[in-house]
Amino acid sequence: MARKQYSHHEEHIDETWLIPYSDMLTLLLALFIVLYASSQIDQKKFEQLAQSFSYAFRGNTSIFESVRTVPYAVDGPSQMPVLPKTPAVVSGMAGANEQAYMIETVQLVELKKQLDRYIAENNLAGDIQTALTDDGLMIRIKDTALFASGRAELKPESLRLGTEIARMIAPLPQRVIVAGHTDNMPINTPEFPSNWDLSTVRALNFMKYMLSQAEIKPERISVSGYGEYRPVASNDTEEGRAKNRRVEVLIMRSYLPDGIKR
Structure with a gap:
C-alpha cells in the first residue's frame, strides 16, 4: 500500500528590510545629534556635514556591511594584479568614513562646550580661546597664563588649568599636538639661546604636566616649537x-571632511 507523501513547507518572513531600516535609524540619530550641536559649528562645516548626510542617504550600501576584498585572477603562469575595488565597495568605505567624521565632529563640539564652560566659570576668556577648525579643536593659551616672562616653568596658579585640560582630552582617541610660540623679540640666555628653544621647552613642560595629571597615552601626544615663525598677529x-x-593644544581630527582617514 503506497504511502501518501506529505511535504511541509515552512514559510519564512523576509527580514531583509531590517538592514536598510536600521541604517535609516542610525543616520537619523546622527542627524539629530549634529543638528543639536550645530549652533557650535561654523556655517562651512555645517554645509559639509549636510553634504555627507545627503551622500549617505543616497547610498545603497549598508553601513553594517563589511568591506569585501576583490579576488584576483590567475591566467597561466603569471598572476594578475589585484583588481580595483568596485564602485559599491568604494562607496561603502567612503560612507563609513564620512559617518566617522560626523561622529568625531560631535565629540569635538562637546569638548569645546566643556572647555568654554570652564573658561567662563573661571573668568579666563582673556587668556584662553577655543576654535573648531578643519584640523581639529584648537586650544590657544596666552603665555602669561602659564609662564613668567622668559621662563619655561609652569606657574603654580597655572597647574589647575593644565589638570582640567588633561582630564577633558584623556577620554578621546585623537592625536594631540602641543606647540609653543613666541614673538619676534630675540632671547639669548644660557638656558634659552633662541626663541625656538624657549617655545619648545615651554610646550614640552606643559605636555609633561598634562601626562602626569591624566591617563593620556604617550603615543597620542607630541610637541612642537615654532619660535616666532608662526605669528597670529603683527609683531609691530x-x-x-x-x-x-602662546601655547597651543590641538586635538587633531582623525578624519578629513571628505572621509579620508589621516
Whole structure:
C-alpha cells in the first residue's frame, strides 16, 4: 500500500528590510545629534556635514556591511594584479568614513562646550580661546597664563588649568599636538639661546604636566616649537606680540571632511 507523501513547507518572513531600516535609524540619530550641536559649528562645516548626510542617504550600501576584498585572477603562469575595488565597495568605505567624521565632529563640539564652560566659570576668556577648525579643536593659551616672562616653568596658579585640560582630552582617541610660540623679540640666555628653544621647552613642560595629571597615552601626544615663525598677529605692536606668545593644544581630527582617514 503506497504511502501518501506529505511535504511541509515552512514559510519564512523576509527580514531583509531590517538592514536598510536600521541604517535609516542610525543616520537619523546622527542627524539629530549634529543638528543639536550645530549652533557650535561654523556655517562651512555645517554645509559639509549636510553634504555627507545627503551622500549617505543616497547610498545603497549598508553601513553594517563589511568591506569585501576583490579576488584576483590567475591566467597561466603569471598572476594578475589585484583588481580595483568596485564602485559599491568604494562607496561603502567612503560612507563609513564620512559617518566617522560626523561622529568625531560631535565629540569635538562637546569638548569645546566643556572647555568654554570652564573658561567662563573661571573668568579666563582673556587668556584662553577655543576654535573648531578643519584640523581639529584648537586650544590657544596666552603665555602669561602659564609662564613668567622668559621662563619655561609652569606657574603654580597655572597647574589647575593644565589638570582640567588633561582630564577633558584623556577620554578621546585623537592625536594631540602641543606647540609653543613666541614673538619676534630675540632671547639669548644660557638656558634659552633662541626663541625656538624657549617655545619648545615651554610646550614640552606643559605636555609633561598634562601626562602626569591624566591617563593620556604617550603615543597620542607630541610637541612642537615654532619660535616666532608662526605669528597670529603683527609683531609691530605690544598687543600683537602678546597674542603671538602662546601655547597651543590641538586635538587633531582623525578624519578629513571628505572621509579620508589621516
